[in-house]
Amino acid sequence: MFGGERAASEELLERFLDAAACGDLALVTSLLSNAPSLLNRAGTNGWTALMLAARNGHHGLVGALLQHGCDKSLLNRSSQSAFDVAKFWGHTHICRLLLRPDPSLDPDQLSSTPVSQEGKRWIPPQSPHETYFSAEPLDRLSAKRPDQDWVRSRLKGPQTVILLFHRLSPMMRDQDGDQEGESSAMQSRLCRFSHKEVEDLLERPGSVLVFLGVERRRPPPSAADGEPRAWFALGLDSESEEELLKRSCEKHSRFAQNAHRDLLRLSEEEAGVVAQARSVLAWHSRYSHCSTCGSVSRVEEAGHKRSCESQACISHKGVHNTCYPRVDPVVIMLVVHPDQSQVLLGRKKVFPSGMFSCLAGFIEPGECVEAAVRREVQEESGVLVGPVWYVCSQPWPMPSSLMIGCLTVAMTTEINVDQEEIEEAQWFTRQQVVDSLLGGPRAAFTVPPRQTIAHQLLRHWTGLSANL
Template sequence: MGDKSTTKPAQNSPYVNTDDNVVNFMSDNPLNRLSHQRKDSTWLATTMAKESTRFVLFSNLHPVCIPAESRAHPAKASPSKQQHLLTVTHENIKSYLEEHEPVVVFLGISSQNTSPQGDSGKRSNSTQESSPAWFAVDATAMSLDQLKQFDSRVVLLAVYPGMMRIEPTDAAVYAQARALLAWHDRYRFCATCGCIATVEDAGYKRRCTNDDCRSLQGAHNTCYPRVDPTVIMAVSSVDQSRLLLGRGQKFPRSMWSCLAGFIEPGESIEDACRREVKEESGVCVGQVKYHSSQTWPMPSSLMIGCLAEALTSDITVDKTELDDARWFCREEVQQMMQRRHPQGLYLPPKQAIAHQLVLQWLKTANL
């Protein structure tokens, strides 16, 4: 990445980042969620039983995947390469659904010419009635051997870095499904009174079984899936020539990234950026500009990417938050982006919004 032109990804890249068009990994969901249909139990039951309906499976929140075959050399597919979400039909899992009554979440109806999975190359002008519906199923009660009966190549991907190997066409569907299943896994009981909460609205609501519970009166976020807003910032130095990066306590060795943190109640995006940078690095931030966002289903964050300008340069690292933080010049950042830094330092992969924020900084940084 020795010149400006090489910092710009190809236009057909699934991780497009240009000044006027940003599509981050796990974005651009191809499904129409049809939220108005979630309360219609008859429609849901009929839709689930259709031959065209597809189910994606998760075991202990790990997606059940199969290797994405190379179009040129399909026989060379291996678990080390990109992965597709395995999809099965209602007939395949009917007995499992009846026996275990697992959590099942309606994801949506295919609304684009490209489906979110393995047959993504097929084009269709289908209507809503003929478009396949998609559901996510908690298949934790299935053993790996049982899952391999669907496809002998089945693998269970770890959340990170495993999810980075999911095909871009499947990534947004994965994020939607995992975030919802993770919420159900953590909120089986009412957060207001502690009674059992049952699943409603095709997986988008839980209802307390205690008729006297306050959560049944008015709107309460204890009944609906959580989304936790998180800011992540590419902080430029006062003279715009350097970039502030940090190392989290649990980061892989030699990896550096943008600073990030949860937005607190009653806090704006801009204020959260300034507070987090000040707390973690001691650097004061002035102007903050929104760049793009990325869902991050671990378990259900929304990464709000921003570009920020520093007002000060001195760094004082909060060791309870970071292992280290420092300023990097443009040349070093380019080396890290290409994984040729003399000290072996590197950045998160291109699927991460941090990578895209750094990419944007490289386009605008002063030489």
């Protein structure tokens, strides 16, 4: 190519990438129709049009580039894909678009891990949701909760789903094998019951019914009443497991035995439903009496409120949060070394051997997120930290924590663990973290499961670079 032609080609590329960064769909489309080879070309630092559109949140343009068949597995010079960039900037709707399977892709290509120009390995994205337990497949319709007639009619709806919980464990069944299109982590499904199948259980003393919401998707034309399907959770503590299991006509039905293990085997959608149901039922099981005066309290608002039976109780006046389900905020933080190339991870005595995770702790009354991060890191590791950035959150229904995930930078590096809660803490290099996330013989330690926010914070940090 002659010098003049090269300059013109570079100028065209620059115009194309600028148009992508600005979300100018018309210009991108017209440039592509004249020069289709622009589609996967990269500019400075290896950024393609898809990455720039993903960076700036241009959903329509990302969709159009994918329809043109652009390569979403390309990596920039910092080993980031368009997905990594979209995730970093919080464009979840674009992440979902980028995760859709590409029907034109050669099936053999799916198993190969993309490799950057520098030969670095890319950690493929796994989850379309922000974090496990945070999917919201149901519209909670909180305004409908006080309307008892409406709730009763939805409970009896022909499509209605009722989930059974025994002492906070949902009835579930193990899958016989992976179904097409599902990841290997989805090993269990919730058992679903109709109103008729469990009608008698609703009357049992101590049973608690919670309205969870209605499905967001439109009802199928075959739906008898044309209403979206409603979901309820029924908590039963006094019945025997055997009696309840007899009602299931599905093979391999059982109640979750270990919440920390079994609840992580559900699909993202079902985990989202369980996050709400388990937390609300856990609150009912611990707050059967008014925490203000000790009288018996009754369930109201479709399972989302408890009111004191004593009319004289002050909980009936003013705002009383004791009447509503509780959520306990917890900070969880990845502490980055001042040299930016290492992170601090700790081990609790109860962890499986070899596992290290992010430090975490409950927020105390009168404390902001930043102060809680600084205090918990100092208490547990002796390290002092400065700036704090919020990354993402996760409902953690064991029983009702809200994990607030942060990154923070250390001001000191000497470790002095409290020995009470943390038995060991250590700085790990970026390479050790990447190797451990990928697993295999080079792993320096075991990372927490991918469903935990601690795992997501580690992934987030490995994807970070000044190039973003």
